[in-house]
Amino acid sequence: MATLQKIRNRGVFIGIIIGGALLAFIAGDALKSGGSILANSRNEMAEIAGESINIRDFQNRFNHSLEVNKLMSGQNSIPSEQVERLREQVYQQMVQEFVMNREYDELGISVTSEELFDMVQGRNIDPTIRQLFQNENGMVDKDQVVATLKQLIAAPNGTPQKAYWLNIEESIITQRNLAKYNTLVQKGLYMPNALVKDMAAKGSKKVDFNYIVKSYNLISDSTITVSESEIRDYYNKHEDLFKQAESRKIDYVSFDVVPSTEDYKETEKWVVDLKEDFTKEVNDIQFVELNADNDFNAYYFKEGEITNSELNAFAFSANKGDIFGPYFENEMYQMAKLHDVKMLPDSVAARHILIRPINGDFKSAEAKADSLKALLAKGSEFASLAKENSADQGSAVNGGDLGWFTQGKMVQPFNDAAFSSNKNEVKVVLTQFGAHVIQVTNMSTPVKKVQLAIVDRKVEASQKTIQTAYAKARTFAGKNIEKDAFAKAITAENLSRRTANLKRETKLIPGLENSRDLVRAAYNTEDMESVLLNGDNSAVFEFGDKFVVAFLTDIKEEGIASIQEKVSEIKRAIRQDKKAELIIADMAKNSAGAQSLLSVAQKENLELKNATGISFQSFQIPGAGIEPKVISTASLLGKGKISSPVKGNQGVYMLVITNENSDEVSDVTVEAFKSRLEQGYQYRTNYQAFQALKDNANVIDKRYKFY
Numbered sequence: 001m002a003t004l005q006k007i008r009n010r011g012v013f014i015g016i017i018i019g020g021a022l023l024a025f026i027a028g029d030a031l032k033s034g035g036s037i038l039a040n041s042r043n044e045m046a047e048i049a050g051e052s053i054n055i056r057d058f059q060n061r062f063n064h065s066l067e068v069n070k071l072m073s074g075q076n077s078i079p080s081e082q083v084e085r086l087r088e089q090v091y092q093q094m095v096q097e098f099v100m101n102r103e104y105d106e107l108g109i110s111v112t113s114e115e116l117f118d119m120v121q122g123r124n125i126d127p128t129i130r131q132l133f134q135n136e137n138g139m140v141d142k143d144q145v146v147a148t149l150k151q152l153i154a155a156p157n158g159t160p161q162k163a164y165w166l167n168i169e170e171s172i173i174t175q176r177n178l179a180k181y182n183t184l185v186q187k188g189l190y191m192p193n194a195l196v197k198d199m200a201a202k203g204s205k206k207v208d209f210n211y212i213v214k215s216y217n218l219i220s221d222s223t224i225t226v227s228e229s230e231i232r233d234y235y236n237k238h239e240d241l242f243k244q245a246e247s248r249k250i251d252y253v254s255f256d257v258v259p260s261t262e263d264y265k266e267t268e269k270w271v272v273d274l275k276e277d278f279t280k281e282v283n284d285i286q287f288v289e290l291n292a293d294n295d296f297n298a299y300y301f302k303e304g305e306i307t308n309s310e311l312n313a314f315a316f317s318a319n320k321g322d323i324f325g326p327y328f329e330n331e332m333y334q335m336a337k338l339h340d341v342k343m344l345p346d347s348v349a350a351r352h353i354l355i356r357p358i359n360g361d362f363k364s365a366e367a368k369a370d371s372l373k374a375l376l377a378k379g380s381e382f383a384s385l386a387k388e389n390s391a392d393q394g395s396a397v398n399g400g401d402l403g404w405f406t407q408g409k410m411v412q413p414f415n416d417a418a419f420s421s422n423k424n425e426v427k428v429v430l431t432q433f434g435a436h437v438i439q440v441t442n443m444s445t446p447v448k449k450v451q452l453a454i455v456d457r458k459v460e461a462s463q464k465t466i467q468t469a470y471a472k473a474r475t476f477a478g479k480n481i482e483k484d485a486f487a488k489a490i491t492a493e494n495l496s497r498r499t500a501n502l503k504r505e506t507k508l509i510p511g512l513e514n515s516r517d518l519v520r521a522a523y524n525t526e527d528m529e530s531v532l533l534n535g536d537n538s539a540v541f542e543f544g545d546k547f548v549v550a551f552l553t554d555i556k557e558e559g560i561a562s563i564q565e566k567v568s569e570i571k572r573a574i575r576q577d578k579k580a581e582l583i584i585a586d587m588a589k590n591s592a593g594a595q596s597l598l599s600v601a602q603k604e605n606l607e608l609k610n611a612t613g614i615s616f617q618s619f620q621i622p623g624a625g626i627e628p629k630v631i632s633t634a635s636l637l638g639k640g641k642i643s644s645p646v647k648g649n650q651g652v653y654m655l656v657i658t659n660e661n662s663d664e665v666s667d668v669t670v671e672a673f674k675s676r677l678e679q680g681y682q683y684r685t686n687y688q689a690f691q692a693l694k695d696n697a698n699v700i701d702k703r704y705k706f707y
Helices: 002-009 011-021 028-032 055-073 080-107 113-121 127-133 142-154 160-187 193-204 228-237 261-280 284-291 309-315 362-377 382-389 412-419 463-479 483-492 516-523 567-591 597-604 628-636 667-696
Strands: 044-048 051-054 205-215 247-256 323-329 332-344 347-355 401-406 426-431 434-443 447-458 498-502 541-543 546-556 609-615 651-662
Touching: 044 055, 044 080, 051 055, 051 080, 055 080, 055 160, 080 160, 080 667, 113 127, 113 142, 113 160, 127 142, 127 160, 142 160, 160 667, 193 205, 193 609, 193 667, 205 567, 205 597, 205 628, 228 567, 247 463, 247 483, 247 516, 261 284, 261 323, 261 332, 261 447, 261 463, 284 332, 284 447, 309 323, 309 332, 309 447, 347 362, 347 382, 347 412, 362 382, 362 426, 362 434, 412 426, 412 434, 463 483, 463 546, 483 546, 498 516, 516 541, 516 546, 567 597, 567 651, 597 651, 609 628, 628 651
Parallel strands: none
Antiparallel strands: 044 051, 205 609, 205 651, 247 498, 247 546, 323 332, 332 447, 347 401, 347 434, 426 434, 541 546
């Protein structure tokens, strides 16, 4: 059906829309059956506002989304990274639907059938529908919309076309409901004119000032005492400062799979044993493709380009067919055969005409290219033929000219044809892009170049080596299944203890390939005294070339951190407060009766600094950093007046305004300022309103149990 192809062709655009509200049409039962789902807590993958979401419902939606993406892309499989993104998208969509639908029901927000008709084929066509059905003039073809709808109504349930359309309808309904809600919230925002005028006036004022700062670091921490009662009082008064997200910490040791001496010898022997056959081989390229780890490299090297100096010397003194090695390089045993020697330029200038195949018909494309070559032979102008026939519009406008390029810059068949041509020779060559008519128009002076056929084999751990590493890990885990024994064994065996801080959503632990299973294990237990177990009930995790044994060492719940966890942080804050009090008292004494800030600076032995163009809306002071209290003081301080000591983030400040100027604050200025503020708040509404509802719904994510 043409509609299906059109949707596929517009896959990126529709993907964005579907990403916002793709799967709502199958959500009803899953999201309305919360109470009944509670019967099986083992299958609970999330909890929203006290209601349970079952993993089966989520998986059904995810599987459906996966199939829709396959249909849209025309692919039979989706890359693993995209699958992970899709799984996250489906989850976030479920949360959004659940949270917002409750709000819509309470507020009476909905889309009527008449409104949906208007969005699809009425006067107010939704942008999604407009994008799908607009004609070459940019107008919506309503006849096509109606014809498509008739076809979809007649189509059996479950057909891809019908599923697409249902998704699109649900997506535009969801977007319309969300737009109504956001508009409702935005209409409730109000900026009092007096407040706006005051903010505009403060923002228009810019000041230059001199200042001194006495750093807290000038007072040694050892001279400041902090009592336990002070710590408790500070903690109780500043609980909001100690909010923490949930997290878990693990300690682990890894037993790396490293090739043994025997593995190196076996790999070298494998290469040596091939040398006689390689010497006799006539088809070097085929031999390399069949035996080497890396494909044949068709590049022609000039003298000095081969980084291995001994191989470079061999290549430019040997005869074709001679072999160098085996030699060891980049963790591989290799041997090189001099495959070819040619006089070639370093760079060429060329032009081309590209004939793209229609429906994969390369023969017809090649036939057309041959006909163009024949016309050139009869005297036709290359530039004219390129402008009229080339599918490469970037070069066609310049008569097909590609300019100068070096070896390896073009796809291999094109490269080979260009660098093996004589000046002004015309060739036809096929690449994955189509048929090219190529003419080299200029070239640098040819020099001797060589082509090497290299057989290589990377040194990798044998099965015996892998089993040895696994046995070490298993023995270590078996002997140290408890936390204290684990810690002692690490020291006794001189192993390296590693630590990882984890979130529920952590996908990868740095240095451990595909390590999500270890994260899940850490979140599927509360036991911090015993070794972690994987899905096979084994204490040994395998991640790439590492075997890992791990312990859960810390659990932080979301909420307020304990006073014990924050003692050091609290002590630093109290010390800074006490230092500030001492410095403020000292500065107040030395500034009493002072006629200038310079005299205070001299008494305090401090440098007099300056800042320019600072306003109430400034983020920081150049040279001083983020100091909001100092900026606020500067904005309100009268010109020429020395401020009282100001407690800042880095130290205690004193300042004096040396210059000030203000832009005119007219009614027009205030109105423009108000408009910018309102626009900023409206943009924030779309995110913050939902985030507030989500926080209120107390969403508990339990996906770690399954993924």
